[in-house]
Amino acid sequence: xxxxxxxxxxxxxTDAEKINPFQLLLDLxxxxxxxxxxxxxxxxxxxxxxSAAMVSCWTHWQPSMIHTALCAGVxxxxxxxxxxxxxxxxxxxxxxxxDVQTGLDIGGRPSVDPxxxxxxxxxxxxxxxx
Numbered sequence: 001x002x003x004x005x006x007x008x009x010x011x012x013x014t015d016a017e018k019i020n021p022f023q024l025l026l027d028l029x030x031x032x033x034x035x036x037x038x039x040x041x042x043x044x045x046x047x048x049x050x051s052a053a054m055v056s057c058w059t060h061w062q063p064s065m066i067h068t069a070l071c072a073g074v075x076x077x078x079x080x081x082x083x084x085x086x087x088x089x090x091x092x093x094x095x096x097x098x099d100v101q102t103g104l105d106i107g108g109r110p111s112v113d114p115x116x117x118x119x120x121x122x123x124x125x126x127x128x129x130x
Contacts, residue, residue, distance in 0.1 A: 011045040016053035021061070024054050063097030066090055067112070070120045091124065 019027065028050040035043040062083065069079050080087045101112035 011042060011049055013049050013052045013056075016049040017056060019050075019053065021054070021057045024050055024057065028054060063093045066094045067097065067101075067120075070094065070124075071116055076124055094120075 016024065028047065031043065031047050031050060035047060066079060066083065069082065070076075074082075076087050076090060080090045083090060085093070098112060098117050102110045102114055102117060104111040
C-alpha cells in the first residue's frame with residue numbers, strides 16, 4: 001500500500017475515488033486476492049468501494065482513449081471490439097467527450113484540435129456530425 005494513504009482499505013466510494021487510478025487497480029487486486037469468505041464486512045466493502053471508483057475512473061478515461069485510437073487511424077469496428085461496446089455507443093461516448101473538450105479554452109485554444117475532430121468525423125461518416 002502507498003505510504004501516503006491510510007493502511008486501512010477504503011470502505012466508501014468517496015475515499016476510494018481519491019486514489020490514483022493505477023494504485024486503485026493494484027489495491028483492488030491485492031484486496032481481492034487476500035479476501036476470504038471469513039474476511040467479513042470490511043474486506044467486502046473495501047473491494048466494492050475500490051471497484052466502484054475504478055469503474056468511475058474508467059468511465060471518464062475511456063472516451064479520451066477512444067479519441068486516441070481514432071486519431072491513430074483505428075477504425076470504428078476495431079475500436080468497438082476493443083471497448084466491448086457497439087459502434088454507436090463508441091461514437092456517442094466520443095462525441096460527448098469531444099463536445100466538452102472542444103469547448104474548453106486552454107491558453108486561447110481548445111483542448112482538442114478541431115481539425116483532428118473534423119478529420120475523424122469525415123472518416124467515420126455523416127452519422128457522427130452534429
